Each structure stands twice: as structure tokens, then as C-alpha cells.
Amino acid sequence: MKESALLTLFSQQKRSGLGRWARWLWLLGVSVSALAQNPHRPFTRLPYLQGSSPTQIHVLWRTEGPIQPVVRWGTRPDRLDQTVPLAAIVTRASLGTNGQPMLPQWQSLRTPENLSLPKLHSAPIGTFQYEAAIEGLSPDTVYYYGVFNGSERLTAESPEQRFQTQPKPGTVRPYRFWVLGDSGTGREAQRAVHEGMQAWVKQDGRPLDFWIHVGDMAYGTGRDVEFQSRFFESYQTTLRNSVCWPAMGNHEGHTSKGSTGIGPYYDAYWVPTRAESGGLASGTEAYYSFDHGNIHFICLDSHDLDRKPSGAMAKWLKADLEKAKAEWLIAFWHHPPYTKGSHDSDKEADLIEVRHHLLPILESGGVDLVLTGHSHVYERSMLLDGAYSTNATVAENFILDDGDGDPRGDGAYLKGAGLRPHEGAVQVVAGHSGASLGRVGTSPVMRRTLVEHGSLLVDVEGDTLVGRMINREGVERDRFSLVKRGAPLVRRLSLPWQPPEYKAPEKATKSPYPPPLDHAVLIPAGGEWRVLSGAHPQGSLWTQPGFDDSSWLLAKAPFNSGRGRLLGEGRASKEGRPSLYVRRNFTVTQADTVTELGLWVDYADGIIVYLNGQEVTRVNVGRSSGRNAQGIKLREDSGAVYVPLGSIARFLVDGVNVLAIECHAHSEGSIDFGLNPALWMED
Amino acid sequence: MASIGTRIGWSLLCAFLCLGVARAHDSPEHQIEALSERLIREGASADVLLERAIEYRVLGKLKEAARDLQRAVRLAPSDSLVLLELAQIELQRGRVSEALLWARRALQVPGLATGERAAILMIRSHCRAAQGSKLEALDDCSEALRWNPQLISAYLERSAWQQRLHRPHERILGLEEGIRRTGAGLLVAERIEALLDEGQWQQALEAIEPELTASRLQGTWKIRRARALKGLSRRTEAERDLQSALEEIELRMPRVVKDSSLLMDRALARELLGQTEAAIQDYKLAAGCGGGEEAIEAGRRLRRTRSGRPLWPWRTQRTTQH
Numbered sequence A: 001m002k003e004s005a006l007l008t009l010f011s012q013q014k015r016s017g018l019g020r021w022a023r024w025l026w027l028l029g030v031s032v033s034a035l036a037q038n039p040h041r042p043f044t045r046l047p048y049l050q051g052s053s054p055t056q057i058h059v060l061w062r063t064e065g066p067i068q069p070v071v072r073w074g075t076r077p078d079r080l081d082q083t084v085p086l087a088a089i090v091t092r093a094s095l096g097t098n099g100q101p102m103l104p105q106w107q108s109l110r111t112p113e114n115l116s117l118p119k120l121h122s123a124p125i126g127t128f129q130y131e132a133a134i135e136g137l138s139p140d141t142v143y144y145y146g147v148f149n150g151s152e153r154l155t156a157e158s159p160e161q162r163f164q165t166q167p168k169p170g171t172v173r174p175y176r177f178w179v180l181g182d183s184g185t186g187r188e189a190q191r192a193v194h195e196g197m198q199a200w201v202k203q204d205g206r207p208l209d210f211w212i213h214v215g216d217m218a219y220g221t222g223r224d225v226e227f228q229s230r231f232f233e234s235y236q237t238t239l240r241n242s243v244c245w246p247a248m249g250n251h252e253g254h255t256s257k258g259s260t261g262i263g264p265y266y267d268a269y270w271v272p273t274r275a276e277s278g279g280l281a282s283g284t285e286a287y288y289s290f291d292h293g294n295i296h297f298i299c300l301d302s303h304d305l306d307r308k309p310s311g312a313m314a315k316w317l318k319a320d321l322e323k324a325k326a327e328w329l330i331a332f333w334h335h336p337p338y339t340k341g342s343h344d345s346d347k348e349a350d351l352i353e354v355r356h357h358l359l360p361i362l363e364s365g366g367v368d369l370v371l372t373g374h375s376h377v378y379e380r381s382m383l384l385d386g387a388y389s390t391n392a393t394v395a396e397n398f399i400l401d402d403g404d405g406d407p408r409g410d411g412a413y414l415k416g417a418g419l420r421p422h423e424g425a426v427q428v429v430a431g432h433s434g435a436s437l438g439r440v441g442t443s444p445v446m447r448r449t450l451v452e453h454g455s456l457l458v459d460v461e462g463d464t465l466v467g468r469m470i471n472r473e474g475v476e477r478d479r480f481s482l483v484k485r486g487a488p489l490v491r492r493l494s495l496p497w498q499p500p501e502y503k504a505p506e507k508a509t510k511s512p513y514p515p516p517l518d519h520a521v522l523i524p525a526g527g528e529w530r531v532l533s534g535a536h537p538q539g540s541l542w543t544q545p546g547f548d549d550s551s552w553l554l555a556k557a558p559f560n561s562g563r564g565r566l567l568g569e570g571r572a573s574k575e576g577r578p579s580l581y582v583r584r585n586f587t588v589t590q591a592d593t594v595t596e597l598g599l600w601v602d603y604a605d606g607i608i609v610y611l612n613g614q615e616v617t618r619v620n621v622g623r624s625s626g627r628n629a630q631g632i633k634l635r636e637d638s639g640a641v642y643v644p645l646g647s648i649a650r651f652l653v654d655g656v657n658v659l660a661i662e663c664h665a666h667s668e669g670s671i672d673f674g675l676n677p678a679l680w681m682e683d
Numbered sequence B: 001m002a003s004i005g006t007r008i009g010w011s012l013l014c015a016f017l018c019l020g021v022a023r024a025h026d027s028p029e030h031q032i033e034a035l036s037e038r039l040i041r042e043g044a045s046a047d048v049l050l051e052r053a054i055e056y057r058v059l060g061k062l063k064e065a066a067r068d069l070q071r072a073v074r075l076a077p078s079d080s081l082v083l084l085e086l087a088q089i090e091l092q093r094g095r096v097s098e099a100l101l102w103a104r105r106a107l108q109v110p111g112l113a114t115g116e117r118a119a120i121l122m123i124r125s126h127c128r129a130a131q132g133s134k135l136e137a138l139d140d141c142s143e144a145l146r147w148n149p150q151l152i153s154a155y156l157e158r159s160a161w162q163q164r165l166h167r168p169h170e171r172i173l174g175l176e177e178g179i180r181r182t183g184a185g186l187l188v189a190e191r192i193e194a195l196l197d198e199g200q201w202q203q204a205l206e207a208i209e210p211e212l213t214a215s216r217l218q219g220t221w222k223i224r225r226a227r228a229l230k231g232l233s234r235r236t237e238a239e240r241d242l243q244s245a246l247e248e249i250e251l252r253m254p255r256v257v258k259d260s261s262l263l264m265d266r267a268l269a270r271e272l273l274g275q276t277e278a279a280i281q282d283y284k285l286a287a288g289c290g291g292g293e294e295a296i297e298a299g300r301r302l303r304r305t306r307s308g309r310p311l312w313p314w315r316t317q318r319t320t321q322h
């Protein structure tokens, strides 16, 4: 909580007549509750792995306030006999700006020494991020690690705190990696997809070597708090023992910029810029490459950098491809060149540019597999080459094998050994890992389109690559394979197989908007509210903090006509419809760490919700508000649903906030009229 | 509220469209619709206008994007992100003086992060380039690098201006500085281009050899080596490199829609072999599929020189091609 807000609250308590000791106890209570919110103290971001090579790996973590950072490692979990030198640990800090209100304990951290540390651009004030480079490791070896504050061990002694270094470049052995995209919602589907993958992998018996996120990992705008709750906390069990290689999505692009290298995305990840893991040094974190065994990976920023061949990124791509000597070439980024999921690659400029400018360079460089997201669907192509047109994509003469690519069906797609230009690549859109799904049509180059949540597992072993779509239940839903052997004949099919045309369901069934997985209750259902019924308040003052609501009735929810208690006195609305107005205070200790607020609410028929006097959500109310509310629709469904509140980043404050709701019936005779709200905060 | 069910009304879903969390209808059109509703409901804010402008830009509706950004600037005159975006959009629309104005405004924002300042300076550089102010465009690249010495594109663009303005020594030193600071492989290649442009054949050749050995795809490097060899009067070896580069390019060239980076290479190889008309044709094709100013300039230069002047041995006027 910021200092000024604390003082305001403190003075409010003072005004309320609490004694001095009670006030201090109250203040203590605030701190204790803040402590209780973080069971991992002092970590505010648990240790996770980044940027590995055959001899090096990075461990990153965050704490609230500084610690004496120590990382120990060894080849047994109970014997961490090596220590990372302090010089190999980079510390970044978020210390606010001069004059910014902050807790005294953070103010005292603004020493010249701390202020000279590299900046964390968007983390809560008081956050310290540590980036430890563990070097001098042996290739393809399992190690265990622990994070300490001086001599105090902060991470558990567990075989899960481990990592495996990469094998030497070119090493042929089985590799397995996980690919997911558009997952960062903090909703149940995200967790199910993660668990589905874990279950499948566990049953199969071979763990992941690493994973790739193709972007949109922190909805809605890639803020630091969204990264924390919707990425780091969601994937902690996978992040602590396998490296995630990221690509930036458009949602992260709201707060992070490739052209400046600034923002929560760039704070969160360590990626190679100087060819630390092979490839050609890009000199920037926006795009990079790395080798893993006999595979070369390329990551591009498809969101906000020049995609044209004359731009620096495309030039680097060309130069990187010149040097790549691995047996396999896999590229990933966010915007798909071919999709008819929730996005349309024939209509959207950024998708067309990716197809027109970047794919030719990759395909003439011998790319085998392209992994993207953005479109909330699973789409997997046939073996494809050369479809770069800015017009609508067609399949004729661009498909090299129109089979299903499944070793159990039409057989694997065949290419020549090594990296060979224009022998075809498989395109996978994996934007189905958490966000709600969508489809506008069928791309003619796709062999498989699945509108269900899941992710992709890829196995590479020697000359064979197998991709599997594993759904949220841990069930394999698609399999394709590429085999690179000899020099098979390349044919271009003038009349390739075409996927059946997609017909949108006439009446789409809409699933309810899911609530966040983890939440704290700020106002419980059945809570006490100040209520006005049978009359309309004047103007909008009643929605604001400071409004004197002492004349309003103090009553417990639910408020409904069935109980008659609140609504019997008259229904003074222009159209004679029943209306109801409720308001109540709630407290938030640190507004800038709140990812999302939402109502768990049963209502009929329309509601408008205000936060500190600002409208943040309206449902089923057409125009205006209060006595002038118009266009109130009948709520056709019923029961409690989750209704997220918008713009909380703008309107939520540290300390006391006011939530106000007006509820209107659809018609005068509405028998279902009523309201039962609870307020949830995403944890 | 008597009976409780589970389905949710369409209007409720519409209300959610305005929120950040991913939804089925994630397309720019839907986003614009949702953001518009949000602007009506919450009143105009710079953040939401910026978001909507970005969606308009994705759809190529630059005029609408600029209009939103201008509104956003009125609401948040010191929002550097909005100003940066607006300058960029106006430049894209060809409204150079407006772009310049917004870039200047952005540079006056107090407390700009160094990375932001560098990005804005690069936009100003592009504006000045569009106005034909070469020296000022160059100065902006240099200033951008003072604020963000990691900015690879600024090194490349500065190098291009230094070449056009015949400042070979500065160019090579600047690139060496960039290599030291960033380690970027692209700058290593650009330095070799600078050595070739400067006629430092032997030095270039020595730098090319290890790169060529390390390369799987050798066409581009063989063309570079051919330039050095020609400079050293080793014509037969140079021609062998060029022929071999052309063979590789043919193997890699896509059939229908062409790849401008390969076309640029083929054009240069053909130019060096004296196949002027074919080279001009390739530069033209490259310009038509994303090759940009570089391809246009190269084509123009070649058309000027085809009137009898010797092409060989030859110091190219190429810009940032590597």
C-alpha cells in the first residue's frame, strides 16, 4: 500500500474515533493481511529457468525488498556444492520515481547504490529481480539448484528444483518440447491445458526438455500483475525445471515495445542476444535464435517491428539462416500466416505481411515447422510451400503432400535430409491454450482444424519429428509426422485435398464467461449493503466516494422482489419498472497488484456497476442510467454468473474503494427482479 | 430471480468484449466494436483510444487510427506512447510534416525512458529522410544511438546514410562500435559491406573467408567475396563465385511470389557479371515485393551507369544489403 493511501486510511480510522492503539493494531492488521496474501515470502515470483545452453543456464526470481542473493547447485538435490559467483547475478529493481508516494520501507531503499541498478520497468515498487547465470556446466547433465538469502535457504530441498543442460550442438537423441499460445487468462481452461499436457507426458514417461510460448501469455494488456498471476503462477511447476522460450504477442504489446525493449515482457525473460545458445547474435531481445541438439530455433517479433525484407529483423533472419547448420529448423512467433480461427489471415494486415515478407525467407532457408498462435484455435497444415500471396490463400500448387501426415494414416510427410529449400513446412496455429475459442472459416491449407482447448507436444528423434495435439483432458487429438531422409521427389499438387467448408452454427451456443481460477472474496455473497429502493437517487453522486448514504437502508443481500422487503414501497421509474440501488465500501491494500476484479452476481434484469464513481460494466441496460435508464433487456438465463469489471487499473485505489450497483427490471410486472452481488479479486 | 440456469445472454457477452481477457471474437473488427462501446460507456480515455487506433492500424485504416490518436493526444498530451504511435502512423500515411511535429512533441515529454527517446529519434530520422534532409536524418540516427546503444536498426540506418553521404571512415568506426556494444551478427556483415564499399579489398576478403566457411547458405557471402576478388583483379575466381551464388539462388528462389532478399542478391550477382538489364529487372522485381528504398536506389543507380560507363572493377553504392 502506498504511503499516502495508508495515511489517508489512518486518518479515516482516526476520524472514526478509534483509539491510538486500536489504530496501530489496525495498521498492523493491514500488513499482516498483506503478508498472508503471499505464502512464498520473500519471493514475489518464484525461481524459474531461462536461456540455457550446453554449459549455461539462468535462474531468475523476484523478492519484495532486497536479499543477499545466493544460488547453489550440484548434481544431487541434497548436495548443492557449487555457488554462483555474486558477479554472475544481475540485480534489477523497481524503486519508483522521486516524489512518488510509497511506503517508508521502500523510500529507504532509494539509495544511490540501489538507484544505479538496472531498472525493472513495471514491477510493483520494492520489487527486486535477480538473474543468476550458472556457468561452467557439463552438457546434457541434470543439476539441482537452490536459492538462498545469505545462508538462509529459500527454496525447498526438492528434486523438482532441477534443470538439465542442453546437449552439445548437433547431438542426436530424442527431444521433447511443449508449444502453447494465447493461454494467459488465469481461467480454468488454462490450468486444464497445462494439466492435460502434464498428465499425457507423465503417462508417456518422458519429460519435457523445454517449452515454447508463442505469445499472449498475459491477458489483457501484458501488465506486470497479469504476467505474475496468469503466467508465472499458472506454470510454476513447469517453469522451475524447464526453460520457456517466449515470443511476444499483441496483448503483451500493449505494455511492451520491441522498438524500445522496454516493458513487463522484457523484464520477465532472459533470451540470448549474443548467440549464447548458438545461432547468429541478434543484439536484441525482440528476436533471437538458439540451437537445441540437432534443432535450430528462430523466434521473431511479429507484433511491432518492421516485417519487410528491408527491415533489420528480416535481414537478421536471412543472415541467421545462412549460418544454421542443424538438421531441423523450427520458427515461432505470434501472428499466423494462415488461419481462419478467431482471426482471418486473408484480411488482417499483420498476418498478411508475415506471410508475404517473412515466409519466403524462411522457406528458402529450409524451415520445417512454423509455430504461431493469436488465432484461438488449433490448426495444422498439410505439407506446404510457397503460398505467400497478399490475396486470399489458395492451396492449389502450394501443397506438396495432401495426406494427413499421420504415421498411422496416410503416413509421415517426407522431405530430404538436412535443411533444403522449398521442400515444404508444416504450419501449426496453437492459439488454443486458454483463451476462449473461435472460428470464422476453414483455411484451405489446413489438414486439421480443432476448436478445443489444448497444446502441442513435439518429439524430435533423429530424422523424425512427431507433433501431437493434446487436449485439456490429456487426450491426443491430432498427430502428424515429418521424416527427413534421402531426397524424395517434390511434387506440387494442382488439385490437393480440401478441407470441408466450415458452416458456422446457426445459433451459436455461448459458454459463460469463466471466473478466475484463484480469487479472494472482497465482498461476500449475502453481505451488507446500503440500499435504496422505490426511488431513484438524484444524479450520479451516489456512486462516488464521500456520498452520505446514512439515510439509505442497511440490509443484507440478496435483494429480491420475492422477499418484498425492499420493493414494496413503490416503483418510481419512468416506465414504472422496479429499480434498486446499492453501494458499499471495500478495501484493497495495493491496487497496482490487482489483476482483475469481478462480480459473482445473480441479477435481473439489467445492471450498471460503478467503481469509485466511474462506470465499469453494464449488462442488459441499453442507454443512460438511473431514472433515465433505457433499453433494459430481459435476462433470459438466470443464476449467478461472473461479470468482470473493466478499467480497474484506472479507477481502483489503495485503501477504501466504493462499489455501487444499480439494477433495473425489464418490465413493470417483472417477477424475477432482484440482485445478489459478491465482489471477487483475482489472486 | 426465481429459476437459476447457466446460459448467459448475448448482451452480457457483448459487455465482456470490452474487457482485456481473451475472448472468442478476438478479431480487430470485434475489438474495435468493443472498444467503441467502452469509449461510450466510460468516456474517452487515451488508453482506450490508443488500443482502438492499433486495431485500426492492423486493418490498414490509417486515417481512423490517426483520428483516434489525435483525440488521445488531446486527453494525454504527455503520453509518449501515443505521440510515438501517432508520429509513426502519420509517416505511414505520407503526412511527413505532421509526423515530424508529433515526433518533436514526443521528444519534449519530460521523463522519457532512454529507449523511448531513441525510438522517437528514429521516427524523426525517417521523417527527415522523407523530406530529403540526409544530414539531419543521419544525425538523428547517431543521437538515437547515444540514448540506446543497443538499437541495431539505428546502426544499420546510420551506416546507410554515412554511405550515401560518403563518410566511409565514420561508417566503419560506427559499425565497429556497434559490434562491440551489441555483438550483433548483422553489424559484422554490414561492416564487411562498408569495407567493400570503401575498396578495402584485402581486409574485406580476410573478414569474409571465416564467415563463408561458417555458412550453410553461401550465396550472399560468395557475392561479397566476388566483389573483393574483383577489386583485387582476381576475375576468374570472382566469376566462379558469382556463378556458384547464382546456382544457389536459383535453387532457393520460390516459384510464384518472389523473395526480395534473394532477388537483391541475384540482381547484384548479375550486375557484377555485367548482365545489366537482367540486374535492373531483378532490382525492379525486388522493389515490388518489399525490397524497399534499397532496391529502388540500386535500380536507379544501375540505370544511370548502363550508359557506357565501366562497371568493373566496381565499388558499389549499395546501402545496407549484406
Ligand SMILES: [Fe+2]
Binding pocket: A182, A216, A249, A250, A251, A334, A373, A374, A375
Ligand atoms: Fe494475439
